[in-house]
Amino acid sequence: MSALSGKRILLGISGGIAAYKTPELVRRLRDAGATVRVVMTQAATAFITPLTLQATSANPVHTALLDHAAEAGMGHIELSRWADAVLVAPATADLMARLAVGMADDLLTTLCLCLPTRTLLCLAPAMNHVMWAAGATVANRDTLLTRGIHLFGPTHGKQACGETGLGRMEEPIQLVAALERLFVPKLFAGQQFLITAGPTREAIDPVRFLSNRSSGKMGYAIAAAASALGAEVTLVSGPTNLPTPQGASRINVVSAKEMRDAVLDVVNDCRVFIACAAVADYRPVATAPQKIKKKGEQAMTLVLERTEDILATVSGLPRRPFVVGFAAETENLETNALDKLQGKGLDMVVANWVGGDLGFESDDNALQVYWAEGQQILPRASKLDLAYALLEIIANRLPANGSPQLITH
Numbered sequence: 549m550s551a552l553s554g555k556r557i558l559l560g561i562s563g564g565i566a567a568y569k570t571p572e573l574v575r576r577l578r579d580a581g582a583t584v585r586v587v588m589t590q591a592a593t594a595f596i597t598p599l600t601l602q603a604t605s606a607n608p609v610h611t612a613l614l615d616h617a618a619e620a621g622m623g624h625i626e627l628s629r630w631a632d633a634v635l636v637a638p639a640t641a642d643l644m645a646r647l648a649v650g651m652a653d654d655l656l657t658t659l660c661l662c663l664p665t666r667t668l669l670c671l672a673p674a675m676n677h678v679m680w681a682a683g684a685t686v687a688n689r690d691t692l693l694t695r696g697i698h699l700f701g702p703t704h705g706k707q708a709c710g711e712t713g714l715g716r717m718e719e720p721i722q723l724v725a726a727l728e729r730l731f732v733p734k735l736f737a738g739q740q741f742l743i744t745a746g747p748t749r750e751a752i753d754p755v756r757f758l759s760n761r762s763s764g765k766m767g768y769a770i771a772a773a774a775s776a777l778g779a780e781v782t783l784v785s786g787p788t789n790l791p792t793p794q795g796a797s798r799i800n801v802v803s804a805k806e807m808r809d810a811v812l813d814v815v816n817d818c819r820v821f822i823a824c825a826a827v828a829d830y831r832p833v834a835t836a837p838q839k840i841k842k843k844g845e846q847a848m849t850l851v852l853e854r855t856e857d858i859l860a861t862v863s864g865l866p867r868r869p870f871v872v873g874f875a876a877e878t879e880n881l882e883t884n885a886l887d888k889l890q891g892k893g894l895d896m897v898v899a900n901w902v903g904g905d906l907g908f909e910s911d912d913n914a915l916q917v918y919w920a921e922g923q924q925i926l927p928r929a930s931k932l933d934l935a936y937a938l939l940e941i942i943a944n945r946l947p948a949n950g951s952p953q954l955i956t957h
């Protein structure tokens with residue numbers, strides 16, 4: 549379950565081009581279980597209609613401060629009391645300036661000024677990169693930071709004006725994750741987690757490789773959830789197109805050998821190791837230095853050798869973390885998972901069916917978690933929800949003290 553479930557989020561929209569992303573933001577917040585109310589500045593209504601936000605939020609949209617009817621309904625004070633968090637996205641340079649000097653010249657700035665101290669105020673700036681770097685904006689941002697606002701972004705990239713720079717609003721999916729992080733109890737505060745994700749690629753020649761269908765989504769979801777729960781996450785990732793989860797530090801690798809080396813470099817101080825990557829079991833014995841050309845044969849033989857078994861290596865370390873392995877299976881799920889648990893001396897194994905519309909590449913999954921004395925089934929859900937559920941099981945199984953564990957073989 550998302551940490552936003554049951555939370556009341558007041559979305560403030562100011563007049564920037566990124567306002568067109570807010571219906572998706574509202575949908576994602578509601579999918580996470582939040583109730584959303586929207587307040588728009590006058591300028592924002594030139595970029596997107598209140599009707600669109602009313603339809604997506606399923607609540608009336610508020611735009612005016614001096615509106616008799618609105619004040620008789622849920623007025624500015626009630627709105628500011630109602631919210632668990634206010635997220636202004638996009639936050640324009642103008643809105644930041646008005647907040648920084650404490651103006652209350654429209655509904656959004658007025659309710660931000662009368663927020664109870666318990667209410668989180670988060671801004672997702674979006675503007676041309678020159679505006680973002682301007683001395684006045686930098687000073688306003690710093691003033692707001694010293695007052696305890698939470699700043700989400702901006703990010704670097706192509707801007708609506710056609711220029712490239714720092715000033716793009718974070719994508720809705722990232723904003724929801726950032727907001728979620730603020731509400732999650734810090735179960736793993738300060739603990740080091742090492743997580744592998746994605747496929748590996750084993751080169752055949754300079755243009756071809758052996759790989760698999762892993763998208764990395766499950767491992768990235770675990771990294772995002774662990775980080776939100778306060779863990780210091782190192783994510784060792786095979787090739788994927790996924791953005792680095794907020795708060796995680798990412799090491800990119802390509803082959804099984806590189807993944808092993810990266811894992812062994814950092815595993816020493818780790819409390820928990822979660823091996824979610826789909827590491828190739830075999831690689832070509834030799835990588836051809838040039839592209840292999842066809843020579844008229846109808847068949848060719850590729851000779852393969854075993855790759856490093858990263859999970860078994862970490863599990864066999866004299867001083868090792870709590871080790872969680874993943875088993876992706878197309879048959880005999882439980883038997884294969886239990887074999888892996890015992891054979892490699894793991895603390896826990898997480899098994900999932902692959903094939904059909906589950907597992908690789910999908911946004912959903914279903915997991916069966918096994919450890920020496922028990923098991924738990926996590927039914928089909930989003931990979932992020934499963935990540936939180938899995939981390940809760942891990943938290944309950946972690947030895948109370950000792951980081952990392954001292955295991956004698």
Ligand SMILES: Cc1cc2nc3c(=O)[nH]c(=O)nc-3n(C[C@H](O)[C@H](O)[C@H](O)COP(=O)(O)O)c2cc1C
Pocket residue numbers: 561562563564565566589590591592639640641642643674675676679
């Ligand atoms: C087409 C267009 C796009 C704009 N995009 C942005 C933007 O992305 N960020 C920004 O800070 N201002 C942007 N502005 C300027 C704001 O709309 C302007 O400063 C306005 O007064 C902001 O009002 P508000 O902060 O009350 O919403 C844009 C203006 C126009 C005409």
